[in-house]
Amino acid sequence: MVERPGKSSCQAWFTQGNLTLVGQWPHSDHLTVRLATVADAAALGVCHTACWRQAYRGLLSPELLAAQDDAARADMWRRALSDSTGQTVVLAEMGDRMVGLAAAGLTNDEQPVRDLELHALYVLRSVYGTGVGQRLFDAAIGSGPCSLWVAAANAHAIGFYRRQGFQPDGARQRIEEWEGLPIIRMLR
Numbered sequence: 001m002v003e004r005p006g007k008s009s010c011q012a013w014f015t016q017g018n019l020t021l022v023g024q025w026p027h028s029d030h031l032t033v034r035l036a037t038v039a040d041a042a043a044l045g046v047c048h049t050a051c052w053r054q055a056y057r058g059l060l061s062p063e064l065l066a067a068q069d070d071a072a073r074a075d076m077w078r079r080a081l082s083d084s085t086g087q088t089v090v091l092a093e094m095g096d097r098m099v100g101l102a103a104a105g106l107t108n109d110e111q112p113v114r115d116l117e118l119h120a121l122y123v124l125r126s127v128y129g130t131g132v133g134q135r136l137f138d139a140a141i142g143s144g145p146c147s148l149w150v151a152a153a154n155a156h157a158i159g160f161y162r163r164q165g166f167q168p169d170g171a172r173q174r175i176e177e178w179e180g181l182p183i184i185r186m187l188r
Contacts, residue, residue, distance in 0.1 A: 030094060032093045033139050035088070035089070036090060036101070037081060038078060040077070040081070040098075041075075042070075044074065044077040044089075044101055045070045045074025045076070045077055046073075046074070046098070047091070047098040047099070047100070047124070048073045048077070049070045051101070051122035054124065054125045055122060055154065056178075059153055059181065060179055077089070085105060085106070088105060088139075089101065089102070090136055092135060092136055094127070099126070100121075100122060100127065100132050101121075102118070102121045102137060102140035102141075103118075103120040105119060109147065112147075114146055115145075117146065117147045117148060118137075118147070118148040121133060121136060123136065137160075137164060147185055147188075148185070149185050149186075151182070153182070158184075158186070161186050167187060168185065169185050169186065171185035172184050173185075
């Protein structure tokens with residue numbers, strides 16, 4: 001994991017609410033983490049699909065991965081960003097390329113154990129280990145209590161969440177439309 005740079009190693013970074021905006025990140029091209037807008041929906045769709053395919057390769061069939069559609073994801077993000085549901089959606093860009101996204105908001109659980117849920121955190125595999133995921137995570141949920149659901153076999157993601165203070169609470173489900181993919185809930 002890359003530590004937060006000091007001001008001397010960063011061209012410009014500042015905190016606005018819970019959102020940290022980074023200028024020149026020392027281990028990457030120019031990195032910006034910012035709130036997403038409806039105008040970002042198409043790029044979010046493309047990035048989300050690419051990240052999703054990389055994250056679930058080996059966990060889901062090649063056919064299901066190939067069937068994912070950028071336009072459908074873009075429509076999903078357009079609707080999410082148009083609603084005033086209080087969901088926070090942030091994205092990461094290196095130069096002019098979107099490399100990750102995160103979304104958090106009220107929990108979707110029928111019997112909530114936390115008010116806040118991390119709904120999505122995806123980064124392109126090419127930026128794993130550069131701190132992009134950490135910046136998105138921090139911007140989306142901060143350091144407070146939170147829940148999330150993660151693929152039970154996604155050791156990489158589970159390790160990341162454990163480093164953030166999350167632990168499995170024993171809750172399990174299957175996402176039937178994702179070939180019955182087993183998921184576990186983690187809490188902090």
